[in-house]
Amino acid sequence: xxxxxxxxxxxxxxxxxxxxxxxxxxxxxxxxxxxxxxxxxxxxxxxxxxxxxxxxxxxxxxxxxxxxxx
Numbered sequence: 001x002x003x004x005x006x007x008x009x010x011x012x013x014x015x016x017x018x019x020x021x022x023x024x025x026x027x028x029x030x031x032x033x034x035x036x037x038x039x040x041x042x043x044x045x046x047x048x049x050x051x052x053x054x055x056x057x058x059x060x061x062x063x064x065x066x067x068x069x070x
Contacts, residue, residue, distance in 0.1 A: 012053060018046040 022042040 008053070008056070011049065015046055015049045015053065018042045018049075022046065 019042075022039055025036050025039045025042075
């Protein structure tokens with residue numbers, strides 16, 4: 001197993017935290033969460049961040065055979 005890259009672990013934690021905060025804002029704000037500044041800020045970048053991180057980690061999976069990845 002390779003050495004962990006700490007800043008990528010932090011980015012994964014940050015992205016997960018943002019999703020939880022965004023969904024919590026939806027629950028707390030009821031029907032007006034669309035206008036909440038926290039919700040608007042989080043939803044501008046959290047999905048592109050997940051896509052970037054997934055692509056970064058998928059690159060190493062391409063070097064392995066299918067059953068190992070599965």
